[in-house]
Amino acid sequence: MATDYWASSHFKRWIVDRAALNQARLEDLQCVDDPDYLDYLSIYFAQLITKLGKKLHCRQRTIATAIVFFRRFYLKNSYCETDPFIVVAACCYLAAKAEESPIHIKLIVTESRSLFNQEIYSSRGFSADNAKIAEMEFYLVDDLECDLVVFHPYRTLLTLCRQESTGETPSEEGEALEFGVGIGSDDGPRYWGTGRRPTRVGAFCLENCMVVMPPLPPHLIAIAAIYLTFIIHPPTPSDNESAGETPSEHSPPTTRQPRRSSRQVASAQAASQKKPPQDTVGFLSELNVSLPVVATIVQEIISLYTLWDRYKEDGTPESSRARDLAANSPGTNSNRASASAAATPGMEDSVTVDADGNYITPAFLSSVLQKMREARIMDLAPTRPAIAINKRLERTQAAG
Amino acid sequence: MLDEWSAGILQHDPMQLYRAKRDQNHRSVASKYNILGFISSGTYGRVYKAQSLEDDTVHAIKKFKPDKEGDVVTYTGISQSAIREIALNREIDHENIVSLKEVILEDKSIYMVFEYAEHDFLQIIHHHSQTLRATISAAVLKSLVYQLINGLIYLHSCHILHRDLKPANILITSEGVVKIGDLGLARLIYEPLQPLFAGDKVVVTIWYRAPELLLGAKHYTKAIDCWAVGCVMAELLSLRPIFKGEEAKLDSKKNVPFQKDQLLRIFEVLGTPDEKDWPSLMDMPEYQNMKRLDHFQNRLYDWTHARTGNMAAFDLLQKLFIYDPETRLTAKDALRHKWFQEDPKPTWNAFHTAVSHQIPPHRRITQDEAPSMVPIPQNTSHQGAHGMIGAPFGQTQSKPGSSASFTSLSGGNPYGSGGGSSRKKARLH
Numbered sequence: 001m002a003t004d005y006w007a008s009s010h011f012k013r014w015i016v017d018r019a020a021l022n023q024a025r026l027e028d029l030q031c032v033d034d035p036d037y038l039d040y041l042s043i044y045f046a047q048l049i050t051k052l053g054k055k056l057h058c059r060q061r062t063i064a065t066a067i068v069f070f071r072r073f074y075l076k077n078s079y080c081e082t083d084p085f086i087v088v089a090a091c092c093y094l095a096a097k098a099e100e101s102p103i104h105i106k107l108i109v110t111e112s113r114s115l116f117n118q119e120i121y122s123s124r125g126f127s128a129d130n131a132k133i134a135e136m137e138f139y140l141v142d143d144l145e146c147d148l149v150v151f152h153p154y155r156t157l158l159t160l161c162r163q164e165s166t167g168e169t170p171s172e173e174g175e176a177l178e179f180g181v182g183i184g185s186d187d188g189p190r191y192w193g194t195g196r197r198p199t200r201v202g203a204f205c206l207e208n209c210m211v212v213m214p215p216l217p218p219h220l221i222a223i224a225a226i227y228l229t230f231i232i233h234p235p236t237p238s239d240n241e242s243a244g245e246t247p248s249e250h251s252p253p254t255t256r257q258p259r260r261s262s263r264q265v266a267s268a269q270a271a272s273q274k275k276p277p278q279d280t281v282g283f284l285s286e287l288n289v290s291l292p293v294v295a296t297i298v299q300e301i302i303s304l305y306t307l308w309d310r311y312k313e314d315g316t317p318e319s320s321r322a323r324d325l326a327a328n329s330p331g332t333n334s335n336r337a338s339a340s341a342a343a344t345p346g347m348e349d350s351v352t353v354d355a356d357g358n359y360i361t362p363a364f365l366s367s368v369l370q371k372m373r374e375a376r377i378m379d380l381a382p383t384r385p386a387i388a389i390n391k392r393l394e395r396t397q398a399a400g
Numbered sequence: 401m402l403d404e405w406s407a408g409i410l411q412h413d414p415m416q417l418y419r420a421k422r423d424q425n426h427r428s429v430a431s432k433y434n435i436l437g438f439i440s441s442g443t444y445g446r447v448y449k450a451q452s453l454e455d456d457t458v459h460a461i462k463k464f465k466p467d468k469e470g471d472v473v474t475y476t477g478i479s480q481s482a483i484r485e486i487a488l489n490r491e492i493d494h495e496n497i498v499s500l501k502e503v504i505l506e507d508k509s510i511y512m513v514f515e516y517a518e519h520d521f522l523q524i525i526h527h528h529s530q531t532l533r534a535t536i537s538a539a540v541l542k543s544l545v546y547q548l549i550n551g552l553i554y555l556h557s558c559h560i561l562h563r564d565l566k567p568a569n570i571l572i573t574s575e576g577v578v579k580i581g582d583l584g585l586a587r588l589i590y591e592p593l594q595p596l597f598a599g600d601k602v603v604v605t606i607w608y609r610a611p612e613l614l615l616g617a618k619h620y621t622k623a624i625d626c627w628a629v630g631c632v633m634a635e636l637l638s639l640r641p642i643f644k645g646e647e648a649k650l651d652s653k654k655n656v657p658f659q660k661d662q663l664l665r666i667f668e669v670l671g672t673p674d675e676k677d678w679p680s681l682m683d684m685p686e687y688q689n690m691k692r693l694d695h696f697q698n699r700l701y702d703w704t705h706a707r708t709g710n711m712a713a714f715d716l717l718q719k720l721f722i723y724d725p726e727t728r729l730t731a732k733d734a735l736r737h738k739w740f741q742e743d744p745k746p747t748w749n750a751f752h753t754a755v756s757h758q759i760p761p762h763r764r765i766t767q768d769e770a771p772s773m774v775p776i777p778q779n780t781s782h783q784g785a786h787g788m789i790g791a792p793f794g795q796t797q798s799k800p801g802s803s804a805s806f807t808s809l810s811g812g813n814p815y816g817s818g819g820g821s822s823r824k825k826a827r828l829h
Contacts (some may be wrong), residue, residue: 004558009490059593081421083414097483101593105477125411134475136415139422141478141486142505148487149588370410377406380417 009147014072014215027078031372043311044365045070045084052092055111056103065150066095073143079369080376085116086128090136098148105130120362153222216297223289224297230280312359429504429511437765444584449765458516459501466509473508481584482510488583492558496551498571498581517571517579519760525567527760529639536636539744539753545633546746547578552731556622559590563603565628567635576749606647606662612725614659616685623725630720637707658689670721671698678724712739
């Protein structure tokens, strides 16, 4: 968390691109009917980790770390060859230790069992015990290559938003808080609880974008979240003029300059405090980061929302949250322009939900997963090792 | 349709496919390293000297104690200390910090492979006090302290507190490069989710523990490491611990007792702390207990003068021993101290000026008295059976012959009785 990001294991080994991400799903693709299901599995398990984390009273950062561990694990492994529920429990267990707020393994086991055996997951009886979770942790650490220090976008978000809100009038405080309520999952104290909208919405975006996106630089995710917030909730009418232009037109994208830490970026920003506080374009162009990469991340987030629209948990469509965002998207032309300028194909149809109400539910995904795993194990049947056959032989002999 | 075998796997051992694949690809400790002998042990586990079978380089392998329930080794979860040491070591990289080469997770045990360091500060101190019966030369001493502080600056710049600096944890390579080791108690202090005291009730070995910790401070800073540096520097000067107190043990409810004796040892040299110099002193939980102790005058000058005539050295010590953690010298400022500008200047090879007899003998390695780290053959076949698509496990080096190398290499050692643990015990009395 605290060491230099550019020297970190996170930066050096765990920023991967779409291609690597697709590569990681090859085996799963052979076992699944619709490739989209794999993305839904990502949403499903990120949500599950969040739920388990909340039951365990984990802080948001611990939950985020657990999600990152889970995603890194599945960069190297297939859903169809593992039991993701055990992986989820082990990720939470390990993340709590990595974030210096350990949780007893017994508690993890108890809470996992009660959560995973709920009907909506209809998982076939989760019965892992201490030893199983601890064993999984052991293998997990190995698969994570012992890289347990994770950087999250929260820090950048907080730094930038704090900066942005200093010296500005809190005119939209009430509205911001209202929106905060709509976030729903936002309970308990948060670092970014300044009541300012960018932070709120940003935080909301972040929690979502942890889910499906390829492992991208955390500070750029934070900036993308802020950018998206500016588009969906234009700060003040007076800013619309400048917001009409796309950031990339306004400030030619700087060539990749990843050698600057977010802190340096922040201090560069601090140097220009004279600017009007909510000058969106100015704000973004002042950041010495690659805006094309930020744009890519924004696209990832938006396509995630499209996907999310069909996902439903606990009776209420999960997508309502995403729709909230989209619905709040203003009708003013200038902002629409800036939204489409950011190349957001998903934006327009993000509100459309399947007319028949065919939602993807956790129970459905559980059955998809079960089928994938069955398919995989059948595939392997011919190469079944001698030892297992022997065991079966023994059993038959014992029976007969 | 699923047959019984497949259904059984999914139901009873859902990670079997995964485990088999992982075990098949696993490269064992024994296939990569030849264990030369046992170095030392502690509460965490045991340390071995080993040689890479790939490039012949020598390493220290720290094997964490596997957890046991009765006689059966089971998975019970990795300790917080191991997680810390692994996590932090993967992030850091500095000349004056022991570097981690790799971590091998095998057969329920964790093996951390570190670069090997032939000596440590404790060895140097012992060699001078017992064998040479002479003080450490100024040039060597200054180089050791300089490099120690240099490593500490790096840790602190990464927002890492070491929390267990002491002579036994500070290593030196045969090239005279200081390497801070053992990050088992170290932790990141940037934006902690929990207060520092919530995790570990007691930090730092008692003789090196800063006064704010002894007075029960719930929050502490990098300054605790700087205090420890002062203690280590003083110990290099005098060849014995400067504040050698008796530790009051935790009571049955694990409450931390008032460390009266250790505080007295400190006050005897530095005088009783004054509220004027240390404003937050009165807020310390043990303040009232402290007030009941006898009153002492500062006599650090006399203490230092008896051991070195160097005024700059005295000044540095004095500043590292400032009671108020807020004003205590930081590692960065310590490195800029005038003592390091004076002749003899510190050198990157701390032994640059030393003649051969001043360098302690090589680390003694012994035959492991506990069951050998190298898996015995039966164990190996069991391993293979464990993995489903089982490739044989550690095949190359797991023959009895390798354990014979233990005795052949444990050469004569003029001092001490064995590994680090026995030396440590010997020092306590």
